[in-house]
Amino acid sequence: MSISKGDTLPDVKLVKPTEAGPEQVQSGDYFKGKKVALFAVPGAFTPTCSAKHLPGYVEKAEELKAKGVDEIVCTSVNDPFVMGAWQKADGSPEITFLADGNGDFAKAIGLTMDGSGFGLGTRSQRYSMIVEDGKVTELNVEAPGDFSVSSAEHLLGQL
Numbered sequence: 396m397s398i399s400k401g402d403t404l405p406d407v408k409l410v411k412p413t414e415a416g417p418e419q420v421q422s423g424d425y426f427k428g429k430k431v432a433l434f435a436v437p438g439a440f441t442p443t444c445s446a447k448h449l450p451g452y453v454e455k456a457e458e459l460k461a462k463g464v465d466e467i468v469c470t471s472v473n474d475p476f477v478m479g480a481w482q483k484a485d486g487s488p489e490i491t492f493l494a495d496g497n498g499d500f501a502k503a504i505g506l507t508m509d510g511s512g513f514g515l516g517t518r519s520q521r522y523s524m525i526v527e528d529g530k531v532t533e534l535n536v537e538a539p540g541d542f543s544v545s546s547a548e549h550l551l552g553q554l
Contacts, residue, residue: 397505402531405503409470409493412479420493422500426529429465432550434523435501437510439473439481443542448521449485455547456489462554464525466491472498472518495519506536523550 398404406423426433436448452459452467459467468491471478475494482492493500501507501519510518523545525533533553535544543549 397536398531398534400531400534403529404526404531405500407499407503409495409500410475410478411491411493412475412482417475417494423529425493426526428528430463430528431466431468431526432459432464432523432547433468433470433526434545434547434550435470435506435519436521437471437508437518438515439471439477440484443521445481445485447542448545449481449490451547452490453485453487455551456487458551459547459554460489462551464554468493470495470500470519472496472501508539521545523547525550525553 404422404426406421409420409422411418411420434452449469456467467489470493472495474496478492478494486492495501498507498517506520506522507517508520521537523535524531535549537545
């Protein structure tokens with residue numbers, strides 16, 4: 396069963412890439428007390444993720460924050476070194492990258508997909524959500540192969 400609007404995010408370990416190296420964070424603590432625009436991609440450096448999904452959030456970061464978002468977070472089932480490299484290559488200091496290397500977060504919220512046909516194994520589905528003090532207030536899960544409802548533009552319209 397996947398997470399729904401009104402649910403509280405599960406408390407699992409994620410890893411934030413930093414200049415000092417990987418920093419482990421607990422999702423229960425990380426999302427507490429703030430309004431977060433969270434989006435997930437199937438993989439760093441993959442075509443749609445790099446050409447459309449991440450760039451939309453980079454471009455719309457100021458607008459999201461102007462509408463009350465405290466932090467913009469990108470997560471993916473990638474290790475923290477890949478996420479850190481992707482942040483340096485295509486990201487923005489306005490976006491926090493949280494690696495879900497083992498897919499624990501994606502599994503805990505019930506939003507995994509089988510990318511084994513592409514040699515990717517189990518990955519996160521593409522989605523976006525608004526999280527307020529650890530609780531999901533908006534949730535937008537893409538149909539397989541689609542990219543529309545998880546975009547920064549769509550999320551802006553929900554704020």
